[in-house]
Amino acid sequence: MTTTTTYIAFLRAINVGGRTVKMERLRALFAELGLGNVRSYIQSGNVFFTTDEPDRAALTRRIERHLEEALGYPVPVLLRTVDEVAELLAAEPFRGVEVTSDVRLVVAFLSEPLPADLAIPYTSPKGDHEVIGADDGAAYVVIHLKNGKWVTGELFGKGYGGSVTSRFLHTTEKILAAARKP
Template identity: 65%
Template sequence: MVPSLAVPAARLGTMTQTYTAFLRAINVGGRTVTMQRLRELFEELGLARVRSYIQSGNVFFETEEADRAALTARIEEHLERALGYPVPAVLCTLDELEAIVAADPFAGIEVTPELRLCVLFLSEPLPAELAPPASSPKGDWDLVGATANAAFVVLHLQNGRLGGNPATLFGRAYAGTATSRFFHTTVKILAAAKK
């Protein structure tokens, strides 16, 4: 007997999407979770091909869920229930991550020991009042570029230290969720996501 090649009606029109979940509040401030446990939590949600990259909360997975906002909420709710504290998440498709790395507005910036190149992954675009180029009043950061889902920031170390959490740079001017990764780490995350 020849096996049927028919696609079940419920699966017609669905497409598997590869995402990277950029998580905030993972393995900082005394809150620790192993990457094995984090992968298990994503698998409990029925997500496929779950993998993680380094200890800072970068999780790759596949899903056919089309509603990104609902998927993000589901992930955040599950992580908070399991870990006991809020874990904001920003989801990025593989194509979006490739576009963020390709945009590279840092290309003309001379890197010095006093600078850090940072990508803020955004849940929603920056408001008009934060359009690049922009700088902080204290001179500790410069916003050099932005896409709909990322902001590119040059951090200036003060007395050899970062002035705070880059994900909160914009304060109340930005109502969405942001989580940060250094640009060189973002390039490595993209390479790992493509494997």
């Protein structure tokens, strides 16, 4: 029996740094791979699709290779099932964190777990962010804006060699809601 899975592809390096990709083109690239029900949400590289391909790692490599060939630069792809994202949000990883005008809540999707020697909670040397929790697939980061801006940098220090793409918590909630729509 074949099982069809609905994935959310969280893409890194889409529509940042002068690398502009229209969502219509991005959806077409996913459809070229034979993936079903391809849809996208906002311009930051969130694609939903269905597949019966059982090997997530092989699927990820296939998508990354196709995107790089078509776009001319690497695009890290972090695949999560709709159920996995729902479970992540249901766990309320930011419970008890007070949101203010200078605080943002961010889900950092990870290609591999954080280094075992990264003590969590972890506060960056400049105090601009705190990693308050993590599991194998995501880290939960509280951003402290400086002069109203998020100073992007290495979230986990130099010891993390995997790919990371981040979404604000409220955006992640909207992505999940959109992915659940037929």
